[in-house]
Each structure stands twice: as structure tokens, then as C-alpha cells.
Amino acid sequence: MSKKIAVLPGDGIGPEIVAEAVKVLAYLRDEQGLDISMAEAPVGGAAIDATGVPLPDSTLQLALNADAVLLGAVGGPKWEPLPHAVRPERGLLGLRKRLDLFANLRPATVYPQLVAASPLKPELVSGIDILVVRELTGDIYFGEPRGVERLPDGSRRGYNTMVYSEAEIARIAHVAFKAARGRQKKVCSVDKANVLETTELWREVVTEIGRRDYPDVELSHMYVDNAAMQLIRWPRQFDVIVTGNIFGDILSDEASQLTGSIGMLPSASLGDKYGMYEPIHGSAPDIAGQGIANPIATILSAAMMLRYSLNEPVWAERIEAAVSRVLDQGLRTPDIYAEGTRKVGTAEMGDAILAALRQGGQG
Numbered sequence: 167m168s169k170k171i172a173v174l175p176g177d178g179i180g181p182e183i184v185a186e187a188v189k190v191l192a193y194l195r196d197e198q199g200l201d202i203s204m205a206e207a208p209v210g211g212a213a214i215d216a217t218g219v220p221l222p223d224s225t226l227q228l229a230l231n232a233d234a235v236l237l238g239a240v241g242g243p244k245w246e247p248l249p250h251a252v253r254p255e256r257g258l259l260g261l262r263k264r265l266d267l268f269a270n271l272r273p274a275t276v277y278p279q280l281v282a283a284s285p286l287k288p289e290l291v292s293g294i295d296i297l298v299v300r301e302l303t304g305d306i307y308f309g310e311p312r313g314v315e316r317l318p319d320g321s322r323r324g325y326n327t328m329v330y331s332e333a334e335i336a337r338i339a340h341v342a343f344k345a346a347r348g349r350q351k352k353v354c355s356v357d358k359a360n361v362l363e364t365t366e367l368w369r370e371v372v373t374e375i376g377r378r379d380y381p382d383v384e385l386s387h388m389y390v391d392n393a394a395m396q397l398i399r400w401p402r403q404f405d406v407i408v409t410g411n412i413f414g415d416i417l418s419d420e421a422s423q424l425t426g427s428i429g430m431l432p433s434a435s436l437g438d439k440y441g442m443y444e445p446i447h448g449s450a451p452d453i454a455g456q457g458i459a460n461p462i463a464t465i466l467s468a469a470m471m472l473r474y475s476l477n478e479p480v481w482a483e484r485i486e487a488a489v490s491r492v493l494d495q496g497l498r499t500p501d502i503y504a505e506g507t508r509k510v511g512t513a514e515m516g517d518a519i520l521a522a523l524r525q526g527g528q529g
């Protein structure tokens with residue numbers, strides 16, 4: 167039966183990078199007989215401009231009725247003056263919550279061709295293969311109460327609430343332990359249990375599940391400040407990192423620098439029923455509209471979609487191999503450019519990956 171893909175380009179560079187991933191998917195549909203259909207809808211700022219809200223019901227329904235969602239990025243300076251409740255980012259958070267996409271898998275692997283593109287020394291980054299398992303529907307991004315209130319003395323006070331239930335911690339812990347079993351069998355759980363009760367509970371629950379259900383997986387714990395430091399000092403010590411929403415958000419942006427650029431990191435946001443695929447970066451307003459954004463993270467997100475939601479692991483591998491071949495050819499968007507390579511724009515990079523896929527697909 168035909169598989170439906172909801173395509174939500176969003177804002178800033180979103181439409182530019184999603185267009186390149188759509189080229190790849192359209193090739194699989196039109197020339198390789200993959201039984202998929204794509205339908206596009208606005209989300210974030212684009213949706214606010216079109217309908218007044220960041221997650222219109224029609225977009226939500228499209229996502230709920232799809233087999234997988236491909237998302238670009240949302241947000242930008244244009245919508246920053248709006249109240250938080252109706253900002254573009256709330257559209258994305260709403261989508262993650264409504265689809266119950268509690269597990270965000272953010273693999274950070276270094277392509278050997280890009281070792282020199284990392285600001286870190288080659289001997290530190292070569293060979294890194296980290297999977298950040300970020301909880302995506304809880305924590306301080308969703309906790310109530312939240313807001314800014316006026317105090318009797320006339321000054322203002324802002325507050326957000328970090329919340330995790332035992333069940334929320336348990337289900338993400340299982341995802342991390344299971345993922346580790348297919349890798350180096352090491353999980354590092356990152357928290358701030360020395361200060362925050364919520365994450366003390368996190369540590370207890372992860373420890374209990376590890377001991378009870380995954381004795382074959384080595385479990386360690388690290389405070390988030392140390393983890394941020396260790397990622398730079400000795401990144402190869404990590405296999406799977408499991409952590410909450412806000413820590414995972416921050417640490418995965420940091421991990422992207424090990425790989426050369428945030429434009430290289432894909433992600434899969436998974437729940438029991440749905441899957442959404444998005445690069446880890448934002449809408450990059452500073453380079454939007456210039457045709458220079460790196461589309462690789464989005465194309466690799468489409469590969470993850472083929473693997474996790476569309477049961478097409480071979481095409482996922484072929485796309486990943488095509489990216490590698492284009493890097494071998496020396497093509498680079500500006501964010502990963504180094505002397506001796508050829509600088510290309512977003513569309514040229516997408517075209518080159520498609521051309522490499524055509525060759526690989528025939529072979």
C-alpha cells in the first residue's frame with residue numbers, strides 16, 4: 167500500500183533544504199517505483215502567516231494521517247515579537263507532543279572526509295560514532311506552570327518547570343538501552359542529579375531499568391556540565407547518550423561540531439505510532455534565501471525515514487553512501503568548506519547526491 171509522507175518545510179532555510187530531500191524522494195518514487203506520495207503543509211512562521219497559528223489543524227491532520235513526516239525547521243526574527251504561545255517553535259513542540267514523538271535519535275558520526283572540517287583536532291574526532299537519545303515530549307519545554315508574572319513590587323519574575331514522570335523516563339531509557347545493544351553496548355545517562363530532584367529521579371529510574379532489564383549494557387552516569395566538557399575532551403568515550411529534552415537539545419548541537427557542521431546532523435523523532443524526521447538545526451535566518459545552506463542533514467533525515475518508517479533500509483544505506491561519495495568528490499557547502507575542495511550551493515549539493523544515488527542505485 168502506498169505510504170504517505172507529510173512534508174512540512176517550515177521557515178528560513180527549511181524550504182531550501184527540504185526541497186533537496188524531496189528531490190531524492192521523488193526520484194525513488196518516479197524512477198525506482200517506491201510506492202510513496204508526498205503532500206506539503208505549512209508549519210511554524212509560514213503557517214502563522216498563512217492561517218494565524220503555528221500548527222493549523224489541517225497540518226496536524228495531514229501529519230496524523232501520514233506514515234511519516236519530513237520537517238525542515240521553524241522560527242525566525244520575524245515572529246519573535248509574538249507571545250510564546252503562538253510562536254513558530256510552539257507549532258513544532260505541539261506536533262511532537264500530539265504525535266507523541268518521545269524519542270529523538272540524533273546520531274553524530276564523522277565522515278572521514280570531514281575530519282578536517284571539525285574545529286577539534288583530527289585525532290580527537292576521527293571515528294566518533296555517538297547516538298544522542300533525547301527525550302522529546304517532556305521536561306522544562308512542556309512543564310507547567312510557566313510564564314512571567316508581575317510581583318507586588320512591580321518587578322517581573324519568569325518561571326518554567328522541569329517535570330518528568332517515572333513512566334516518561336522509563337520509556338526513553340528502554341529506547342537507549344535497546345539502541346546500545348545494536349552498537350557498543352554502552353549507555354551514558356546525562357543529568358544534573360546533584361542539584362535537580364527531577365533528574366535525581368531520572369538517574370534512579372535509568373539505573374533500575376539498566377540493572378533489571380539490560381545487564382549486558384554498561385551504564386554510566388554523568389552530570390550535564392561534565393558531559394558538555396567530555397564531549398570536547400574525549401568524544402570517543404561515548405556510544406549512546408540518553409538525556410532529557412533540554413540537555414539533549416544543547417548537547418546534540420555541541421556534538422554536531424565534532425562532525426564538522428550542524429548542517430550534517432539528521433534526526434528521527436519516534437513514538438509508538440508516528441515518526442517525524444528533521445535535521446537537528448534550526449531555520450538559520452542568517453543564511454536563509456542565499457542558497458548556501460547544507461542540505462545533507464535533511465537528506466540524511468529522509469534516509470532515516472526510509473529506515474525507520476518506510477521499511478526501506480537498503481535505500482537508506484544507498485543515500486548515506488551517495489552522501490559519502492559526493493564528499494569524496496570534494497563538493498562542500500560553505501559550512502564544511504576547506505581548502506582544496508569545491509564550494510557548492512544547496513541545490514548543487516542536492517543534485518550531486520541525487521546523481522551519486524542514481525549511479526549507486528544502478529550498481
Ligand SMILES: NC(=O)C1=CN([C@@H]2O[C@H](COP(=O)(O)OP(=O)(O)OC[C@H]3O[C@@H](n4cnc5c(N)ncnc54)[C@H](O)[C@@H]3O)[C@@H](O)[C@H]2O)C=CC1
Pocket residue numbers: 179183238239240241242243255258428429444445446447448449450451452453458459460461463501
Ligand atoms: N527544529 C527547529 O525547527 C529549530 C528551530 N530553531 C529556530 O531557528 C531560528 C534560528 O536559531 P539559531 O539559534 O540561529 O539556530 P540555527 O540552528 O538555525 O543556526 C545556528 C547556526 O548554524 C548555522 N546553520 C544551521 N543550519 C545550517 C545548515 N543546514 N547549513 C549551514 N549552516 C547552518 C546557521 O547559519 C547559524 O549560524 C530560531 O528562530 C530558533 O528558534 C532552532 C533550533 C531548532
Ligand SMILES: CC(C)CC(=O)C(=O)O
Pocket residue numbers: 255258259415446447
Ligand atoms: C523547539 C525547538 C526550537 C527546539 C530545538 O532547538 C530542537 O529541537 O533542536
Ligand SMILES: [Mg+2]
Pocket residue numbers: 415416419446447
Ligand atoms: Mg536545538
